[in-house]
Amino acid sequence: MEKILYFERTEFDSRLATTKHEMAKRGLDILLLSEPPNVNYLTGYDSYTFYTPQMLIVALNRSEPIYVTRLVDRPSAQIFTYLAEENIRGFPDFYVNSTTSSAWAFIADVVKEVGGETARIGVELGGYYYSARTHADLVKALPNAEFLDADLLVNWIRIVKSPAELTLMRQAGRIADAMLTRAVEMAEPGVRECDLAAAVYHQQHSGLPEFGGSYDSSIPYFCVGDRARGPHSAWTDRPLPDSTQINIEVHGNRLRYQVHVSRTICIGKPTPEYTKFAEIQIEGLNAALETVRPGRACSEVFAAFSKVLAKHGIVKTERIGYSQGIGYPPAGSERTVSIREDEQTVLQPGMCLHLMPGLWLDNGTRSVAVTQPLEITQTGYAPLTTTPRVLVVKK
Amino acid sequence: MEKILYFERTEFDSRLATTKHEMAKRGLDILLLSEPPNVNYLTGYDSYTFYTPQMLIVALNRSEPIYVTRLVDRPSAQIFTYLAEENIRGFPDFYVNSTTSSAWAFIADVVKEVGGETARIGVELGGYYYSARTHADLVKALPNAEFLDADLLVNWIRIVKSPAELTLMRQAGRIADAMLTRAVEMAEPGVRECDLAAAVYHQQHSGLPEFGGSYDSSIPYFCVGDRARGPHSAWTDRPLPDSTQINIEVHGNRLRYQVHVSRTICIGKPTPEYTKFAEIQIEGLNAALETVRPGRACSEVFAAFSKVLAKHGIVKTERIGYSQGIGYPPAGSERTVSIREDEQTVLQPGMCLHLMPGLWLDNGTRSVAVTQPLEITQTGYAPLTTTPRVLVVKK
Structure with a gap:
């Protein structure tokens, strides 16, 4: 499958390093990015899929982030990001507009894989794609984690252009x-x-x-x-x-x-x-x-x-x-x-x-x-x- | 100023009556609508302004809803809704992207005017325009109100078209x-x-x-x-x-x-x-x-x-x-x-x-x-x- 990336890998690496540096400064173990511009900035991902749940999981203890999206949209992440196969996850379609199953709980399970259960987790509290329900479902699924407001963390990094x-x-x-x-x-x-x-x-x-x-x-x-x-x-x-x-x-x-x-x-x-x-x-x-x-x-x-x-x-x-x-x-x-x-x-x-x-x-x-x-x-x-x-x- | 409305007033009235009926059934005193399609459905409002805070406040004890938006966008509501002048409110521009002043607190003050302080308030918990911060700021400003999930309440009414x-x-x-x-x-x-x-x-x-x-x-x-x-x-x-x-x-x-x-x-x-x-x-x-x-x-x-x-x-x-x-x-x-x-x-x-x-x-x-x-x-x-x-x- 072809890859479509508009920046050098070194540039993505540098953006990620700056983000992790800021995470460390704020004492965050994990950063959950739900805002499409921030996901694009760190991975290259670009598809109109953000009307269903998706999340980029940046963990200080891992070199590469993990991207979770709807399963049918997984090929888009294979094409438009540099991420390794195992770092692109998809949730099944029954989560979409479901009243009984929360895609955020699925995403929380992936957060657990990188130590999220007891981590200090930054979230984009004021973001367009981080609803009150998103937050409630994540907090419920990760009751022993500490959630901190990391809204605009990446936005303030993005402000200076390469x-x-x-x-x-x-x-x-x-x-x-x-x-x-x-x-x-x-x-x-x-x-x-x-x-x-x-x-x-x-x-x-x-x-x-x-x-x-x-x-x-x-x-x-x-x-x-x-x-x-x-x-x-x-x-x-x-x-x-x-x-x-x-x-x-x-x-x-x-x-x-x-x-x-x-x-x-x-x-x-x-x-x-x-x-x-x-x-x-x-x-x-x-x-x-x-x-x-x-x-x-x-x-x-x-x-x-x-x-x-x-x-x-x-x-x-x-x-x-x-x-x-x-x-x-x-x-x-x-x-x-x-x-x-x-x-x-x-x-x-x-x-x-x-x-x-x-x-x-x-x-x-x-x-x-x-x-x-x-x-x-x-x-x-x-x-x-x-x-x-x-x-x-x-x- | 001209009015641009694409439905008869009787149709808007009927949509509002159905919404209030459902509110009463669920024991809601007030319904806060942050989703643009639902605001459009009940009032006719149509402008690309939803990237800053805005809210339609439907109260059982009032005949007309109140719409709150950014002050510069108030003329759009004068043109594109049937709402009376006093039911279109605007918050000053310093609230926009502010880290110190919350437009949601401004909106909460308007909710208080219609008895919101101790009301049962329905909110669109899973909506695209109801962030975790929106909810936190409203709850903080209305500590004695009871917040209930009314996500999709109007969506399910809209599903049958006139x-x-x-x-x-x-x-x-x-x-x-x-x-x-x-x-x-x-x-x-x-x-x-x-x-x-x-x-x-x-x-x-x-x-x-x-x-x-x-x-x-x-x-x-x-x-x-x-x-x-x-x-x-x-x-x-x-x-x-x-x-x-x-x-x-x-x-x-x-x-x-x-x-x-x-x-x-x-x-x-x-x-x-x-x-x-x-x-x-x-x-x-x-x-x-x-x-x-x-x-x-x-x-x-x-x-x-x-x-x-x-x-x-x-x-x-x-x-x-x-x-x-x-x-x-x-x-x-x-x-x-x-x-x-x-x-x-x-x-x-x-x-x-x-x-x-x-x-x-x-x-x-x-x-x-x-x-x-x-x-x-x-x-x-x-x-x-x-x-x-x-x-x-x-x-």
């Missing part, structure tokens, strides 16, 4: 640029929103002639007219009117590495007041960008943006950025760094951010979203997309 | 047919898998000239070559070879109502042995379909399929179907009925199933997936897609 990862982030950024270009081309009065969405998605999945794209961790947003009051609406099948506003956020994805970028597209000429409003947002974004470099705290980036806004009598309290990397549904971000007033995390080379200081004012009746994804370099930042930071007007 | 819902399921089925047609047209040697995926997705999102499509709750699967050993692989960007097998599963989605259907496409002529293998699978599917009608237990449908397989010396233990309806990531099914050996649930008119008795044998080295989505009618079933149930061969 050169190989940065290559994929840059490719994802190029796809995101192409998606924005396609959106601007297609956005015309009379075009159904769903046809606009379909064209943008087509670009996302097809990617570029040199490399293909993939699905994103959420959906591209198409906030049209009244729906631009909130930032997270999907499309409808109504035709675009002669004059409206579209806040669009697209997500380029290359081998699960994901780059977000937003633009506001005006169909029909905007008012001078609105144009001015957009200019303020872009001025704030550019001021924030000028502060971005290694050693700076996130709060300083936020302050630079706020200072511009204050000049114009505007206050924004929402975060204006977050870190990005491997994307799996439903998450839009890595759930680590946020660029906001009180965030003291210091920027380091290899971090990737989506700087997204969109403005939604007066219950969303005034909104604009021009954003910039970027990587932190040794001396400053490099943009991950090259689409100009302007309000797009289609007359 | 006439208005069936209309959307049929439209979703027509989109799924168009997606399969597009896949078969595009699947040619030399075409990159990502371009095939892009074309199929384009059809999904664009929909039909009469009505548009939407995103699905997972991804369409493109299991090519070795990756056909497992059922849940995405595409790569490699060109299709001159001879290979593709197991494809597509998901038509119309206003969140979703219909799944699979086909195996052979590029290049399959061997007589493989053709025979596919014929057995289809014979089994057809035999299962003949048993489908109201009053039949799921186990009887499974038995009809197994009987055909047994004739050919094949045993399949995995489930061969599940119920379908509203779809949100990451779920592929409604998590209620499975068509399998021991499932005693009796079929009723208005249920919709994806009958998917694909075969993966010998560690997936032999696989075929011809499936049929359907609705249960008063006297039998009606297919939700019309694509012929055959092995597709492209020479």
